[in-house]
Amino acid sequence: MAEIRLENLRHSYLAQPRGEEDYALKRLSLTWQDGGAYALLGPSGCGKTTLLNLISGLLTPTEGTISFDGRDVSRATPEERNIAQVFQFPVIYDTMTVYDNLAFPLRNRGVPEAEIKARVSEIAEMLELTRTLSNRASGLTADGKQKISLGRGLVRPDVNVIMFDEPLTVIDPHLKWQLRSKLKELHLKTKRTMIYVTHDQTEALTFADQVVVMNLGEVVQAGTPIELFERPQHTFVGHFIGSPGMNVIPCEVKGGKAVFGGEAVDVGNGEAATGRGRTELGVRPEFVSIASSGIAAEVVRVSDAGRYRIVETRSHGHLVKLLLKEGETVPEGRTFLAFDKAHAQIYEDGWMAGARR
Ligand code: ATP
Numbered sequence: 058m059a060e061i062r063l064e065n066l067r068h069s070y071l072a073q074p075r076g077e078e079d080y081a082l083k084r085l086s087l088t089w090q091d092g093g094a095y096a097l098l099g100p101s102g103c104g105k106t107t108l109l110n111l112i113s114g115l116l117t118p119t120e121g122t123i124s125f126d127g128r129d130v131s132r133a134t135p136e137e138r139n140i141a142q143v144f145q146f147p148v149i150y151d152t153m154t155v156y157d158n159l160a161f162p163l164r165n166r167g168v169p170e171a172e173i174k175a176r177v178s179e180i181a182e183m184l185e186l187t188r189t190l191s192n193r194a195s196g197l198t199a200d201g202k203q204k205i206s207l208g209r210g211l212v213r214p215d216v217n218v219i220m221f222d223e224p225l226t227v228i229d230p231h232l233k234w235q236l237r238s239k240l241k242e243l244h245l246k247t248k249r250t251m252i253y254v255t256h257d258q259t260e261a262l263t264f265a266d267q268v269v270v271m272n273l274g275e276v277v278q279a280g281t282p283i284e285l286f287e288r289p290q291h292t293f294v295g296h297f298i299g300s301p302g303m304n305v306i307p308c309e310v311k312g313g314k315a316v317f318g319g320e321a322v323d324v325g326n327g328e329a330a331t332g333r334g335r336t337e338l339g340v341r342p343e344f345v346s347i348a349s350s351g352i353a354a355e356v357v358r359v360s361d362a363g364r365y366r367i368v369e370t371r372s373h374g375h376l377v378k379l380l381l382k383e384g385e386t387v388p389e390g391r392t393f394l395a396f397d398k399a400h401a402q403i404y405e406d407g408w409m410a411g412a413r414r
Contacts (some may be wrong), residue, residue, distance in 0.1 A: 059091055059126040059217040059218065059250065060088065060090055060091045060125070060126055060127075060250075061088070061089040061112065061124075061125055061127040061217075061218060062087075062088045062089075062121075062122075062123070062124045062125055063085060063086060063087045063088075063089075063112075063119060063121070063122075063252065064086050064088070064121055064122045065084055065085075065086055065122070066082065066084070066085050066108075066111065066118050066119040066120070066121035066122070066123065066414050067080055067082060067083065067084045067085070067118065067119055067120040067121055068080060068081055068082040068107055068111060068116065068118050068119050068120075069081060069119045071276065074119065079141060080119070080274060081104050081107045081274050082104045082107045082108055082274050083104075083273075084120075084121070085108075085121075085276050086121075087279060089218075089250060089252070089267075090250075091126075091250055092248045092249065092250055093250055093251075093266055093267060094120060094241075094244045094251050094253070094264060094265050094266045094267075095250075095251065095252045095253065095265050095266070095267050095269060096252075096253045096254070096255060096256070096260070096261035096264055096265035096267075096268045096269065097109070097252060097253070097254045097261075097269050097271060097295075098205075098256065098261040098268050098269065098271070098297075098298075098395060099254060099256065099270060099271035099272055100158075100272065100297070101255055101256060102293055103271040103272050103273060103274065104271055104273075104274040105254045105256075105271060105321065106222065106254070107129045107274075108271075109220055109222060109252070109254055110172070111123065111137050112138075112172055112218070112220065113138065113140050113142060113220060114130070114133055114134055114135035114137070114138045114140075114254070114404055115135060117131065118131055119316070120357075123213050125138065125217050126217075126377075127220075134343060138217060139210070139215065139216050139217050140216060140217055140218050140219075140220060141162075141191070141210040141211070141213060141216045141218075141219045141220070141222045142210065142219075142220045142221075142222065143203075143207055143209075143210040143219070143220070143222070143224045144206070144222050144223075144224070145222060145224065145227065145288075146222045146226075146227060147202035147203045147205065147206045147224040147227070148200070148206055148209070149194050149202055149205045149206060150194065151193070151194050151195035151207070152193065152194075152195065153189065153193070154191055154192060154193055154194065155186055155189050155191070155192055155193075155194055155197070155205060156177055156179070156181075156190040156191060157203050157213055158194050159177045159181060159186075159190075159205065159209060160173045160211065160212075160391075161175050161178060161207045161209065162212055162213050163176060163177075163212060163213060163218060166213070166292065176212055176214070176333070177190075177212065178232060180208045180211050180212050180214050181208065183211075183242075183243060183246060184204045184208050184210065184239070184243075186201075186204055186205070187206075189201070195364070196369050199227045199228060199229070200229065200232045200235075200236060203224060203225075203227065203228060203236065204236070205237075206224070207221075207224065207240070207243070208240075209223075210245060211247060211249070213342045214219040216249070216358070217250070218250040218251070218252060219242070219248070219249050219250070219251050219252075219346075220251075220252045220253075220254070220255065221251065221252070221253045222254045223254060223255055224236075224240075224253070225237065225255075225257075225260060227237065233260075237259075237260060237263055237264065238263070240253070240264055241263065242266055246359070251264075253265060258297065258299075258300075262282040262285075262298070266281065266284070267279060267280065267281060268280065268281070268282060268285055269286065270293070270294050270298070272291075272293045272297070272345060273386070277290065277294055278290040278291060278292050278294045279293040282298050285298050286299065286341070288300065288402070288409070288412075289303060289339065289402075289409070290406055290408065290409045290412040291404075291407050291409065292337060292339055292404050292407050293407065294315065295339050299341055299342075299343075301342055301357075301367060302341075303339050303340065303341045303342075303380050304338075304340050304341070304342065304345065304375075304376070304377050304378055305337050305338070305339050305404070306337060306338045306339075306340075306372075307336070307338075307375070307376065308322075308336055308337060308338040308403070309332070309336060310327075310330045310331070310332035310336050310403055311332075312327075313327030313328055313330065314327055315327075315330075315336075315338035315401070315403050317338065317373055317375065318372065318373020318374065318375070319350045319373070320353070320372075320373065322352065322396055322401060323335065323345060323396075323398040323399045323401070324338065324398060324403050325398055325399045325400065325401060325402055325409045326397075326401055326402050326403055326409060326410050327403065328411075329403075329410045329411025330405065330410040330411070331405060331410065332401040332405075333405060333408035334405045335405065335406050335407070336403060336405055337403070337404045338394045338401060338402070338403070338404075339401070339402050339403075339404050339409075340397070340399060340401040340402070342367065342378040342380045343380055343381045343400075344396060344397035344400035345377060345378070345379035345380075345395070345397075346379065346394070346395050346397075346402065347349045347368075347379070347381070347388055347392055347393070347394065347395075347396055348393045348394060348395035350393050350397070351374070351391060351393040351394055351395045352372055352393060352394040353372060353391070353393060353394075354370040354371060354372035354377060354391075354392055354393065354394045355370060355371050355372075355390060355391050355392070356368060356370050356387065356388055356389060356390060356392060357369050357370060357371050357376075359387050362380075364380045364382070364383060365380045365381060365382050365383065366380070366383075366385075367380060367395065368380070368381055370374075370392070370394065372394060377394060378405070379394065387399075403409055
């Protein structure tokens, strides 16, 4: 396993890129610790696959370096990088047994049969495939086949990193959570460096200790699930993570407060705000509450979301959502809102004022 360091990495599919818009991956520097569980999260087209292919060696970066444990591998072949990859669709040999499928990556490298047997048994045990080892892979369901793919990724003890590219795409929704928790368990057991690519926030947040959120070819935040939830550094992270996403209200900045519709709201980062650029107030629905005085609002809609209700209000022409737990009274018509100061932040041109970038 290895520490993976990306330094000033940038990639364009054009031979002679001119402006920033010609880069599918904008400049990025990141370090992934040995043994960590990481997710790359972002919408379609944000550059996840490009980054993955740069790390695996299928693409050579236009600029910057990739190193494994301090060794520059930017121009090394995929074989030299020694990476295991699990793709969206199971990559298995239908005519072979489950055992032979799992053994394949080891046999390919000339590992002695006794060692292969021990390793395959261990991996099959972890994936609950032991009983199917002598069956032909063709008879398995899609999730069974994808488990073999996972197993083939995990079976070699010497790989630098295992990368999963949307591995649950073909899995039935009701089995997804099983495989998701299995993957998390496998990480805890094996302590391999794992990078999980997905556009699904639940998959990213449940799997990873650190989530790298990408948008438009750029990393907008790398942080723990709690950091992404409590301190979204960009309004995109506020929208993309959370359900419903963060409320974003256009505002002015006066005396360190966010001002909209004549309301002056205390925020957590007022001192850092400059008031320049496009200024917005961001607060997640979880940090908005009903109050007896404060920010004037009107309830416009209430919807049930299981254990809580989503209350949509309108305040000075802006939509503001909040969550109420079961049993809490939903006000009718006019009411007041309070924002939790520590979790209300000013954003300037999309970025949280004062956030390190
Ligand atoms: P998805 O989840 O849909 O796979 P993604 O986040 O993985 O999306 P990429 O496939 O990395 O995103 O694409 C990033 C950008 O690079 C997109 O604008 C895409 O059109 C462009 N792109 C990707 N592959 C190529 C290619 N081979 N040649 C030219 N442009 C490409």
